[in-house]
Amino acid sequence: MSEKLVKQMDVFFNPRSIAIVGASRKVNKAGHVIFKNFVINKQRNVFKGELYPVNPHEEQILGFKCYPSINKIPGEVDLAVIVIPARHVPEVMREAAEKHVKVIVIITAGFGEIGNHALEKEIAQIAKKAGMRVLGPNCLGVYDSGTGIDMLFLPETKILATGEEVVATPRPLPGKLAIVTQSGAFGASALDYLTGRQMGVSKFVSFGNKCDVNEAEMLYYLLHDKKTKVILLYVEEISNGREFIRIAKEVTKVKPIVALKSGRTEAGARAAASHTGAIAGSDQIYNAAFARAGVIRAKNMEEFFDQGKALAMQPPAEGKNIAVVTDAGGPGIMAVDECEINGLTVKKFSDELVGKFEQLKKDGKIPKFATNLNPVDLTGSARSEMFEIAVKILFEAPEVNGIIVLGLHHTPELQGDFVDKVASVAHSYTKPIVACDIGETEMALYVRSRFEKFGIPAYGSPEDAAKAMYALVEYGDYLKKNSCFEQYVEMFLKEKE
Amino acid sequence: MSEKLVKQMDVFFNPRSIAIVGASRKVNKAGHVIFKNFVINKQRNVFKGELYPVNPHEEQILGFKCYPSINKIPGEVDLAVIVIPARHVPEVMREAAEKHVKVIVIITAGFGEIGNHALEKEIAQIAKKAGMRVLGPNCLGVYDSGTGIDMLFLPETKILATGEEVVATPRPLPGKLAIVTQSGAFGASALDYLTGRQMGVSKFVSFGNKCDVNEAEMLYYLLHDKKTKVILLYVEEISNGREFIRIAKEVTKVKPIVALKSGRTEAGARAAASHTGAIAGSDQIYNAAFARAGVIRAKNMEEFFDQGKALAMQPPAEGKNIAVVTDAGGPGIMAVDECEINGLTVKKFSDELVGKFEQLKKDGKIPKFATNLNPVDLTGSARSEMFEIAVKILFEAPEVNGIIVLGLHHTPELQGDFVDKVASVAHSYTKPIVACDIGETEMALYVRSRFEKFGIPAYGSPEDAAKAMYALVEYGDYLKKNSCFEQYVEMFLKEKE
Numbered sequence: 002m003s004e005k006l007v008k009q010m011d012v013f014f015n016p017r018s019i020a021i022v023g024a025s026r027k028v029n030k031a032g033h034v035i036f037k038n039f040v041i042n043k044q045r046n047v048f049k050g051e052l053y054p055v056n057p058h059e060e061q062i063l064g065f066k067c068y069p070s071i072n073k074i075p076g077e078v079d080l081a082v083i084v085i086p087a088r089h090v091p092e093v094m095r096e097a098a099e100k101h102v103k104v105i106v107i108i109t110a111g112f113g114e115i116g117n118h119a120l121e122k123e124i125a126q127i128a129k130k131a132g133m134r135v136l137g138p139n140c141l142g143v144y145d146s147g148t149g150i151d152m153l154f155l156p157e158t159k160i161l162a163t164g165e166e167v168v169a170t171p172r173p174l175p176g177k178l179a180i181v182t183q184s185g186a187f188g189a190s191a192l193d194y195l196t197g198r199q200m201g202v203s204k205f206v207s208f209g210n211k212c213d214v215n216e217a218e219m220l221y222y223l224l225h226d227k228k229t230k231v232i233l234l235y236v237e238e239i240s241n242g243r244e245f246i247r248i249a250k251e252v253t254k255v256k257p258i259v260a261l262k263s264g265r266t267e268a269g270a271r272a273a274a275s276h277t278g279a280i281a282g283s284d285q286i287y288n289a290a291f292a293r294a295g296v297i298r299a300k301n302m303e304e305f306f307d308q309g310k311a312l313a314m315q316p317p318a319e320g321k322n323i324a325v326v327t328d329a330g331g332p333g334i335m336a337v338d339e340c341e342i343n344g345l346t347v348k349k350f351s352d353e354l355v356g357k358f359e360q361l362k363k364d365g366k367i368p369k370f371a372t373n374l375n376p377v378d379l380t381g382s383a384r385s386e387m388f389e390i391a392v393k394i395l396f397e398a399p400e401v402n403g404i405i406v407l408g409l410h411h412t413p414e415l416q417g418d419f420v421d422k423v424a425s426v427a428h429s430y431t432k433p434i435v436a437c438d439i440g441e442t443e444m445a446l447y448v449r450s451r452f453e454k455f456g457i458p459a460y461g462s463p464e465d466a467a468k469a470m471y472a473l474v475e476y477g478d479y480l481k482k483n484s485c486f487e488q489y490v491e492m493f494l495k496e497k498e
Numbered sequence: 499m500s501e502k503l504v505k506q507m508d509v510f511f512n513p514r515s516i517a518i519v520g521a522s523r524k525v526n527k528a529g530h531v532i533f534k535n536f537v538i539n540k541q542r543n544v545f546k547g548e549l550y551p552v553n554p555h556e557e558q559i560l561g562f563k564c565y566p567s568i569n570k571i572p573g574e575v576d577l578a579v580i581v582i583p584a585r586h587v588p589e590v591m592r593e594a595a596e597k598h599v600k601v602i603v604i605i606t607a608g609f610g611e612i613g614n615h616a617l618e619k620e621i622a623q624i625a626k627k628a629g630m631r632v633l634g635p636n637c638l639g640v641y642d643s644g645t646g647i648d649m650l651f652l653p654e655t656k657i658l659a660t661g662e663e664v665v666a667t668p669r670p671l672p673g674k675l676a677i678v679t680q681s682g683a684f685g686a687s688a689l690d691y692l693t694g695r696q697m698g699v700s701k702f703v704s705f706g707n708k709c710d711v712n713e714a715e716m717l718y719y720l721l722h723d724k725k726t727k728v729i730l731l732y733v734e735e736i737s738n739g740r741e742f743i744r745i746a747k748e749v750t751k752v753k754p755i756v757a758l759k760s761g762r763t764e765a766g767a768r769a770a771a772s773h774t775g776a777i778a779g780s781d782q783i784y785n786a787a788f789a790r791a792g793v794i795r796a797k798n799m800e801e802f803f804d805q806g807k808a809l810a811m812q813p814p815a816e817g818k819n820i821a822v823v824t825d826a827g828g829p830g831i832m833a834v835d836e837c838e839i840n841g842l843t844v845k846k847f848s849d850e851l852v853g854k855f856e857q858l859k860k861d862g863k864i865p866k867f868a869t870n871l872n873p874v875d876l877t878g879s880a881r882s883e884m885f886e887i888a889v890k891i892l893f894e895a896p897e898v899n900g901i902i903v904l905g906l907h908h909t910p911e912l913q914g915d916f917v918d919k920v921a922s923v924a925h926s927y928t929k930p931i932v933a934c935d936i937g938e939t940e941m942a943l944y945v946r947s948r949f950e951k952f953g954i955p956a957y958g959s960p961e962d963a964a965k966a967m968y969a970l971v972e973y974g975d976y977l978k979k980n981s982c983f984e985q986y987v988e989m990f991l992k993e994k995e
Binding site (some may be wrong): 029031034110111114115154155156159161162167168169170171182183184185186187189190193194196198199219235237261262263265266267268269271272273275301302304325328329330331332333334335337338339340341342347348349369371374375376378380381409410411412415416417418439440441442443444445447461462464465472 | 503526528531586607608611612651652653658659664665668676679680681682683684686688690691693694695721732734744758760761762763764765766768769770772798799800822825826828829830831832834835836838839843844845846867870871872873875878892906907908909910911913915916936937938939940941942944958959961962
């Protein structure tokens, strides 16, 4: 891997000119949706490159002069997006090669995934011979809000039977998370999920059958992408395990990777095989590979997003001993259980630390009946200042490596400003903190979104908060073992400023 | 357990007269919030009983004549809610005994949970001697939207620093789920969660320290409550295991119980002990007890609510073999994985069943490239009619015991009416079906809520859908082993009409 690769990959996200082969005037066609995405982004001056529709049957599309083939385009073409039936793809590839197109995205399906291996091999060979790099086939391509690249053929809105227009596949705001996905459908879901949860995306890549560009190369590129802080990787199989481990190892010293690898069970692997035609391989092998490469493996979809969010917002933990501070006994226990089940510890506080809380009780600063052995349970009488002072003591305690704050807003005396108070304390420390408030109505949504405004990831259940903390601990452990903990934290803090 | 017990317990939910001891004019006091709840519900004619505020320092509260003690109330008092400092509770209990009050709810904290065991014993003895039944102390009491009983001292709204009034502890709509909780804080969270997720509640009971009425008695009462279809039970410890198993066994033959038992780990048990003063006991013992009693044990908060919803909406499964039908390969694999991890099977379809799908391909009714070995992957070309016909075939197939339909709405050709089509097929069968659509923006929320409007529980991730199906399989298995499967399904269908 080299600088050359980074430059090659960068063309997918930052082309000076782009041809849409299969651009169409027919609104239901993928070639229409994709071309229109670019037209709009060009009009808004987000996409700044040249744009060429290619379609032999049209003169003009949406006001743009249309070309019968890539060859006939007057200027240079950096990137070609192909959305025409599979059987015509090789011909277009040859024309692209003549035109010295640099990179190609084949959206079209109907290759290896349905048994057409020969056709897929053919296009790979044409590309290789010409030195062109290919993403796909059978993929959603690339989305980059920064440069206006939007190859998603999934319509942003749909019309319901009631006549209402609703958001169907939203494009998320710019942010720190890169999405790299083998499944286009899951990728679209991820965009929908992240948008709704107010999480931003730096880059989105759906690589489909990966006849050429694979996940390892994309990871290497994202390592060098300044906008990406955390990489979320969805895969069903990894074809070149050794290369993947080697590259991922390099990446994870600088940026966390969270992986969701499906096909964990035999039946799941069988389903994966019939989906992509690939052999999933033993799940234990993947566990071992991810562990070696410092990749955090999420067990399910929610963990995947939750852990990505934690790593984007908080520094890693220096150790695995967690303190829980709560105003709700039951949910406190639930958080402790989930920490311990995931291999973290929630140890009884040292006498010294307990002493500090006892002093607070004597001073009337926390309730006399608060428990303080870990969890610290401020009880239903908790007020904002109590959370503030308790969290401060835990940040100062060397025995505590991470803090879970369960601020259930329902208690009568707790006001919304407890979030601001906790966040203002947290601001001065590099120890990770995650928050939870339970509920799905106004105040709960306010509390969680306000925590996140201050950079503290917030979750809707104690267990989700604990699993997010687990990711911060696991990543910290990996960084320490590879002697790059301090370096990472330093960079993390610098970028946060 | 007997008819007498049911009548006794019913007074908590359906009293003819109620005294609020500690009713107050001061808006920040629990005694004010609770009294006002009843005043409002009485004005709205939801609470139809007599209402008496008790407070020696006031003449009138909110227009109601105030009494210096329970003794001085002219009419009979069925239920007394006590919200005064712990040390005065025994005296009030003695007065209540003289007045022949039937049942008492002690909201007040400061008893066994902080080491005041003698005080708790004292009140229990007063009650026993007088034949009064007591809920609490240290609890949130009862909420019943049907009879206007609302003892929650947690304010329905709060005011943010911005001056905005927001919903803080919402009261859910009437529904099929009963909440029985040891933790008041978790109970309040549950109300908030269920309201936001549009799930209704039949009855809510927070029993706190359970100095008298325990969870087994409450379960027995709910067994006879016509509005309750599913019981959600949160506990940290169960004091009388044998009685619990005996009663729960009786209940679960007629109504499912989903339990969330925290304190699963050693550290969690330690936290529970410092919370309620109770010994949690080995987690394996609880597993065994729940299994014997047919209680479904949720592993975390989300499963708890998700499984409760599934059991309230769908009949149990007759076996554990599940079919997955999807328009998204990746999420299909994720659902299969989660099914198998939970002990369900997603077996390859029989030749006969595969043949039916092959015929559909030949007839052009589903895409040629659809896979049909289980999952059925209709691919991104899926249309509403394809889901309809695929689901119908799976409902008809004897080898399939339950269906997970993953209808990811992002694909271009799938319109919102696929939900209506699937639901209309499902209506004719007694095989359980659960749905999933991923996303947190408009169309995803529409799809999920529309599924639920038709009685098909819908989830935001494939794994959550699989775990919900697991509950339907586990409960079906239990019912079959106890020869009451058919009886339950018959009743379920009758009530659904």
